[in-house]
Amino acid sequence: MNFFNKATVLGAALSIAVCSQAFAQGTLRIGMTASDIPLTTGQADNGGEGMRFMGYTVYDGLINWDLSSATKASDLAPGLAESWGLDPQDAAKTKWIFKLRDGVKFHDGSDFTADAVVWNFDKLLKNDSPQFDQRQSAQGKSRIPAVASYKVVDKLTVEITTKSPDATLPYQLAWIMMSSPAQWEKVGKSWEAFAKTPSGTGPWKLSLFVPRERAELVPNKDYWDKPRVPKLDKLVLMPLPEANARVAALRSGQVDWIEAPAPDAVASLKSAGFPIVVNAYPHNWTWHLSRAEGSPWNDIRVRKAANLAIDREGMKELLSGLMIPAEGFFPPGHQWFGHPTFKLRFDQAEAKKLLKEAGYGPDKPVVTKILISTSGSGQMSPLPMNEFLQQNLAEVGIKIQFEVVEWNQLINIWRAGSKDPSARGATGMNYSYFIQDPFTGFIRHLQCNLAPPAGTNWGYFCDPEMDKLFEQVRNTFDPKAQTAVLEKIHEKYVDEAIFLMVTHDVNARAMSPKVKGFVQAKNWFQDFSPISMDK
Amino acid sequence: MLLYILKRIVYVTPVALGVSVICFLLVHLAPGDPLTSVMPIDATAEQQAEMRAAYGFDRPLIVQYFLWLWKVLHADLGNSIATGRPVLTEVSRAVVNSLILAAVATLIGFTFGTLFGFVAGYFRNSPLDKIASAISVFGVSVPHYWLGMVLVIIFSVQLNWLPSTGAGPGGSSNWRPDADHLRYIILPAITMSVIPTGIIARTLRALVADILSQEFVQALRAKGLGEWGVFKHVVTNAAPTALAVMGLQLGYLLGGSILIETVFAWPGTGFLLNAAIFQRDLPLLQGTILVLAMFFVGLNLIVDVLQTALDPRIQRG
Numbered sequence: 037m038n039f040f041n042k043a044t045v046l047g048a049a050l051s052i053a054v055c056s057q058a059f060a061q062g063t064l065r066i067g068m069t070a071s072d073i074p075l076t077t078g079q080a081d082n083g084g085e086g087m088r089f090m091g092y093t094v095y096d097g098l099i100n101w102d103l104s105s106a107t108k109a110s111d112l113a114p115g116l117a118e119s120w121g122l123d124p125q126d127a128a129k130t131k132w133i134f135k136l137r138d139g140v141k142f143h144d145g146s147d148f149t150a151d152a153v154v155w156n157f158d159k160l161l162k163n164d165s166p167q168f169d170q171r172q173s174a175q176g177k178s179r180i181p182a183v184a185s186y187k188v189v190d191k192l193t194v195e196i197t198t199k200s201p202d203a204t205l206p207y208q209l210a211w212i213m214m215s216s217p218a219q220w221e222k223v224g225k226s227w228e229a230f231a232k233t234p235s236g237t238g239p240w241k242l243s244l245f246v247p248r249e250r251a252e253l254v255p256n257k258d259y260w261d262k263p264r265v266p267k268l269d270k271l272v273l274m275p276l277p278e279a280n281a282r283v284a285a286l287r288s289g290q291v292d293w294i295e296a297p298a299p300d301a302v303a304s305l306k307s308a309g310f311p312i313v314v315n316a317y318p319h320n321w322t323w324h325l326s327r328a329e330g331s332p333w334n335d336i337r338v339r340k341a342a343n344l345a346i347d348r349e350g351m352k353e354l355l356s357g358l359m360i361p362a363e364g365f366f367p368p369g370h371q372w373f374g375h376p377t378f379k380l381r382f383d384q385a386e387a388k389k390l391l392k393e394a395g396y397g398p399d400k401p402v403v404t405k406i407l408i409s410t411s412g413s414g415q416m417s418p419l420p421m422n423e424f425l426q427q428n429l430a431e432v433g434i435k436i437q438f439e440v441v442e443w444n445q446l447i448n449i450w451r452a453g454s455k456d457p458s459a460r461g462a463t464g465m466n467y468s469y470f471i472q473d474p475f476t477g478f479i480r481h482l483q484c485n486l487a488p489p490a491g492t493n494w495g496y497f498c499d500p501e502m503d504k505l506f507e508q509v510r511n512t513f514d515p516k517a518q519t520a521v522l523e524k525i526h527e528k529y530v531d532e533a534i535f536l537m538v539t540h541d542v543n544a545r546a547m548s549p550k551v552k553g554f555v556q557a558k559n560w561f562q563d564f565s566p567i568s569m570d571k
Numbered sequence: 572m573l574l575y576i577l578k579r580i581v582y583v584t585p586v587a588l589g590v591s592v593i594c595f596l597l598v599h600l601a602p603g604d605p606l607t608s609v610m611p612i613d614a615t616a617e618q619q620a621e622m623r624a625a626y627g628f629d630r631p632l633i634v635q636y637f638l639w640l641w642k643v644l645h646a647d648l649g650n651s652i653a654t655g656r657p658v659l660t661e662v663s664r665a666v667v668n669s670l671i672l673a674a675v676a677t678l679i680g681f682t683f684g685t686l687f688g689f690v691a692g693y694f695r696n697s698p699l700d701k702i703a704s705a706i707s708v709f710g711v712s713v714p715h716y717w718l719g720m721v722l723v724i725i726f727s728v729q730l731n732w733l734p735s736t737g738a739g740p741g742g743s744s745n746w747r748p749d750a751d752h753l754r755y756i757i758l759p760a761i762t763m764s765v766i767p768t769g770i771i772a773r774t775l776r777a778l779v780a781d782i783l784s785q786e787f788v789q790a791l792r793a794k795g796l797g798e799w800g801v802f803k804h805v806v807t808n809a810a811p812t813a814l815a816v817m818g819l820q821l822g823y824l825l826g827g828s829i830l831i832e833t834v835f836a837w838p839g840t841g842f843l844l845n846a847a848i849f850q851r852d853l854p855l856l857q858g859t860i861l862v863l864a865m866f867f868v869g870l871n872l873i874v875d876v877l878q879t880a881l882d883p884r885i886q887r888g
Contacts, residue, residue, distance in 0.1 A: 067736075071846035072654060081609060081653070170625050171609060171655050178614040228655060247656060247664075248846065249742035249838050276736060277846070278833045280720060284735040285836075288727035444851055447612050448604050451619075480613055489616035 061267040062569025064551065067276040067285050067294040073251045076234045076242060077227050078215035079160065079175035083413055084470055084560035085295065087211070089273050092561050093253060094143075095213035095236035098134055098153065098194075099206050103555075103563035106315055109371040110559035112206055116140060116148060116214060116237060117194075120206065122513055129201040129513070130184070136192040140260045143235040146218030150188040155217045157186050167220060169227045179211035181475075203513045207473035239264050239565050240271060250274055264565040267553070271564055286310060286546055292569065293547040299356040299417060305546045314542035315556040316360055316367040318472040321416055323406060323425075323464045323536035324481070326454035326495040331463040332402045333495075338434075339533035341390040344383045345432040346538060351424050355417065358544050362537040364530040366471060370558075374523030376530035380537055387432040402434040407465040412443030414468035416541055422466055425538065453488030454495050464536065465494060472560055474518075478525050479506050482534065502528060575879060579872055586868055591643065594860040595636050598853050605652055605851040626652060639857065648858035653850045658858035661843060666825075666862060668743050669832075669839030673824035675760035680767030680824070681817060687768065688775025695780050703772060710769025716830035719762040723834070726758060733758055736836040743838050759835040763828060767820040774816045778809045811878045818874035822867045 066089070074086030078095055092100065100115035116137055123131035140148040158165040160176040161183070182202040189195050198205055219235035220227070234242050239259045244252035251273040255266035274291060276282045282294040283301045287308060297305060302312055323342075325333035332338050348361030363380050366373050396402050408422045409415055426436045439460050441449065449458045450467060459465075471477035480486055483506050484498040505525050512518040529535070543556065550570040556562065606622050614622075623629045627638065642649055648658035684707075691703035727735035739745070739752040746752055782788065782805050791801050832841035840859055847855040 071849060075654070083611075170622075174606075174609045174614070174618075174622055175611065178611050178618050181615075231655075244741075246742040246744045247654065247661070248842070249737065249744070274737065274836070276836050277849075278836070280723075281736050281834055281836050284720075284723045284727055288723075288731060288735045290727075290734050290736055444604070444607050444849070447607050450612070451616075476613070491615065492613045 063270040064268050065272040065291040067274050067282040067291040069295050070275050071277040072248050072275055076231045078213040079172040081175055088561045091213050093240040094238045096238050097210050097212050099210045101559050101561055103557040106555045110557045130198045132196045134194045140237050142216035142237055143241045144216050144219040148237055149191050150194045152217055153194045154188055156214050180208045202510045204474045239266050266565045267568045292551055295545050297546040299358050302356040310546045312546050313556050314544045315558055317543045317558050319541045321468045321539045324467050324494050326463045327497045328455050332404050335394050337390040337394040341387040342536050343380055343533045344387040346428050347382045358542055360540040362539050367540040372522040372526050374527040376527045378531045384432050391433050405437045405439055405462045407439045407462040409443040409446040450494050474509050583868055590864040594857055598856045605853045609652055649854040651852050651855040653852045658854050662859050662862050665840045665843040675756050676763035676824050680764035684768040684771025687772035691776040692779025707769045707772035710765045715762050716834050719831055719834040722758045738838055759831055759837050763831050778812055782808045811882045818870050822870045825866050
């Protein structure tokens with residue numbers, strides 16, 4: 037081989053090496069807090085974390101969330117539906133028309149059509165349909181309470197009718213993931229078999245599934261949204277429910293990313309060179325106050341006093357900075373925050389003054405009981421945080437006794453309502469909320485007819501004026517006008533101090549410095565497509 | 572002997588039935604709703620009732636028990652509420668993983684426990700006894716989850732020698748006894764072996780010391796039997812008790828350890844139980860506990876038979 041030929045071969049080899057380096061973007065291994073791989077068939081379980089890792093990765097909804105920015109508020113974005121809106125012919129304002137995206141294929145190669153949409157709704161809502169899946173239905177049915185019926189208009193058009201006018205339908209639909217009817221047929225019409233080889237339209241395909249241990253996802257190179265075709269070669273998900281085990285796995289190089297590092301591990305992780313990535317998102321950590329008869333929280337002065345008694349900055353220090361002090365029910369900067377006049381500051385003098393006006397004082401403190409849990413999804417560090425609050429409140433004359441229960445039990449008490457004997461006379465409950473849409477964010481907590489057992493208005497709050505605002509939200513179809521109503525609701529939430537508003541979680545995750553390109557959206561869900569790994 | 576074994580098997584039947592009643596009722600006594608984990612938290616009362624009926628939780632407890640028992644007798648432990656997968660598949664996979672871990676922990680624990688026990692018993696009150704006893708006391712008293720974390724900090728985080736979580740590079744699905752997989756088992760197995768090491772060592776120390784102080788040993792020595800011959804007699808006399816203790820320890824090890832398997836994310840029965848408890852996954856919880864309890868019952872049966880074979884006086888009793 038002469039010099040020229042040698043140089044050509046060497047050049048070609050180098051080009052191949054360089055090219056393969058440019059395209060091979062590595063494997064990202066994530067330690068989740070869940071104790072199992074979330075349900076892989078479409079409607080993921082394990083709440084927000086399940087949807088984050090096994091919902092929006094393998095699947096799409098008709099409507100998705102825009103997860104592209106870390107700075108602007110995360111809002112709805114077209115998914116498998118290119119556009120949607122009320123049927124202009126329908127005076128009742130209950131018929132919605134969804135125009136579907138053309139040319140989208142499921143991972144198995146079958147076409148995504150209007151028939152697939154109806155098939156997926158039947159999967160959740162029609163008990164006698166062959167594809168009805170109890171487990172997916174359990175996850176999805178309660179997410180779309182507005183849906184009354186649905187039908188195919190043509191191959192790429194679907195009509196959905198709501199029970200009554202409901203402008204929050206798009207938010208509800210962002211929960212519903214589309215599984216492949218063809219794949220379900222192919223695997224013998226079995227959801228158990230489908231779980232092992234699922235097929236959606238999402239940017240990731242499941243390539244390996246070891247229950248309780250590991251799920252491996254590879255890019256869907258034919259994804260319809262080209263900018264969101266994943267850069268990584270592989271995404272590995274591992275359930276690591278124990279917080280210390282997650283930290284150890286990250287520090288020993290077994291994973292590259294862990295969800296929810298414990299606050300007391302943050303300093304050591306930072307000093308060892310692991311960045312802690314945080315951002316605001318629609319989560320809050322509150323005391324949900326009861327408005328049942330006899331509750332001291334029926335007096336707005338007591339509610340305001342409690343809100344002014346909290347040293348939120350002190351609590352932030354306690355949590356190694358992993359919180360955003362509450363300025364309202366929603367995190368500051370949220371698109372529905374509005375302009376509340378009641379400022380959530382630390383002002384013990386004002387708190388004492390308000391309590392005095394309400395008839396309380398050093399000789400006659402407010403004495404009441406609050407339900408708290410020892411742990412729980414989204415509950416952050418409930419024991420030290422609640423003890424911190426207890427001390428703060430005692431300093432102004434509110435004596436709190438805790439009724440400590442296990443998380444699962446707290447959920448049941450929350451469903452049962454504050455008047456239920458299971459609440460053991462408590463007038464408040466420490467609960468953290470997913471508040472990403474108008475229903476979960478506002479309506480479910482305070483609408484009069486959602487008091488238990490009809491819904492989760494735990495404290496039996498009822499204010500006709502608030503109900504009127506909720507109706508307005510449902511009847512305001514223009515997004516800008518709807519936002520204005522939602523701002524008004526939030527202002528009322530804050531100005532009337534309906535909750536003890538304490539803090540917001542920051543969705544903390546610790547990761548190896550090799551992880552590049554992650555944009556942490558202000559959302560419970562995240563996009564893993566732009567991520568790559570440094571060599 | 573055969574009659575004795577048959578008699579023991581007959582005795583096992585009411586024990587097994589009792590175990591089934593206890594493990595069914597115990598999980599129902601725990602507070603919390605088994606359907607919480609499979610429904611969004613704000614599911615309406617109507618949806619909850621629908622789910623309760625779909626999973627059969629709306630029936631009287633006694634009916635639920637007999638339906639469950641009937642299925643169990645047909646080798647069907649039902650389906651997990653949280654995952655929908657058959658409990659038998661879930662438990663079988665976890666049992667295999669726990670068995671692998673238990674086998675290694677047993678090897679370590681029984682070897683060192685026996686070694687320390689005999690050394691301490693033979694050389695009572697010597698420095699060797701003191702060292703062996705100190706190690707045994709450490710083994711019995713140290714919280715093993717704490718030890719697990721310390722080992723992780725030293726060998727995984729600081730030295731980066733051994734992995735801290737999981738059962739292998741690709742999970743447990745393709746587990747093989749090769750270096751890649753065995754690296755994952757070292758830390759949990761050592762952590763797990765500490766308690767049996769301590770218990771066996773302490774039991775054997777007392778036993779060996781007691782046997783050595785008996786008159787028949789003096790008689791053996793007086794007759795001129797060598798130390799090796801005496802040792803063999805000591806082993807024979809210590810074996811039934813040692814076997815009983817080891818059988819119990821093996822039962823504990825096979826049952827996995829919730830704490831150790833959670834700390835090391837080892838996908839065994841302990842890890843499974845932890846998940847089932849937190850998710851109130853009653854069928855999974857009942858199935859796992861039942862299988863583990865049956866392990867104990869079975870192991871006790873084997874130990875009883877072995878003890879009888881070693882010491883015929885037991886059968887006569």
